[in-house]
Amino acid sequence: MTASSRFSFTADINLEHIAYDTASDGCFPLITNDRTMTNAEVLAAYKYQPNLERRHHLLKSVQNVAPVLLHSPARIEALFACQFLALLICALIDREVRNGMCDIRKSKAALYPEFRACAAPFTARILEILLPLQRNALHQQGALIQVFEPELAKQQRQILELMGLAAGIYFTEK
Numbered sequence: 001m002t003a004s005s006r007f008s009f010t011a012d013i014n015l016e017h018i019a020y021d022t023a024s025d026g027c028f029p030l031i032t033n034d035r036t037m038t039n040a041e042v043l044a045a046y047k048y049q050p051n052l053e054r055r056h057h058l059l060k061s062v063q064n065v066a067p068v069l070l071h072s073p074a075r076i077e078a079l080f081a082c083q084f085l086a087l088l089i090c091a092l093i094d095r096e097v098r099n100g101m102c103d104i105r106k107s108k109a110a111l112y113p114e115f116r117a118c119a120a121p122f123t124a125r126i127l128e129i130l131l132p133l134q135r136n137a138l139h140q141q142g143a144l145i146q147v148f149e150p151e152l153a154k155q156q157r158q159i160l161e162l163m164g165l166a167a168g169i170y171f172t173e174k
Contacts, residue, residue: 058090058123059083090123093163097121100162109162111155121162129155133170 030042037045059065063086070076098120101109108117111125118125133156136148150170152160160167 054122055087055091058087061124063087093123093126094121096163097126097159100164104162109158111159115155121159126159129153129159135170 030046032042032045034042063083065083068079070079097109101107101121108119109121110116111118111121111129133150133152135150138145138148152167152170157167160169
């Protein structure tokens with residue numbers, strides 16, 4: 001007959017460790033390799049991070065950036081230049097609408113569905129609102145017969161106003 005081992009387990013609460021964890025709960029270090037930055041500058045750089053995240057979100061969702069096989073460095077550079085320009089245009093549209101809101105001292109604009117208030121409009125929603133706008137021209141044998149002008153909705157007029165654009169940009173001059 002062989003002897004068998006019997007194991008047991010006991011638990012003990014380390015109150016000192018719990019007190020330390022409680023005191024530091026929700027705190028985390030902000031680390032940088034720039035030794036010239038003050039603590040306030042490191043915090044300001046950290047707080048800017050969501051803006052970078054928003055641009056990354058635009059790249060992945062709105063612009064649908066995905067891996068692509070490109071055979072030459074020139075094509076890679078060209079694709080990155082196009083993506084960069086698209087991001088820049090998105091940022092400029094955001095900025096124009098938000099500056100327009102500041103200019104007319106408006107803290108929120110009714111740009112969400114059901115005309116709900118929006119404090120920080122973003123390009124994807126702005127373009128979604130403007131997307132249905134179109135002007136059609138009817139031609140017969142090369143001659144212009146009629147131009148069908150768009151009807152601007154309230155939200156579309158509001159966006160054009162916030163961007164400082166006249167509604168007439170969608171209409172033909174007579």
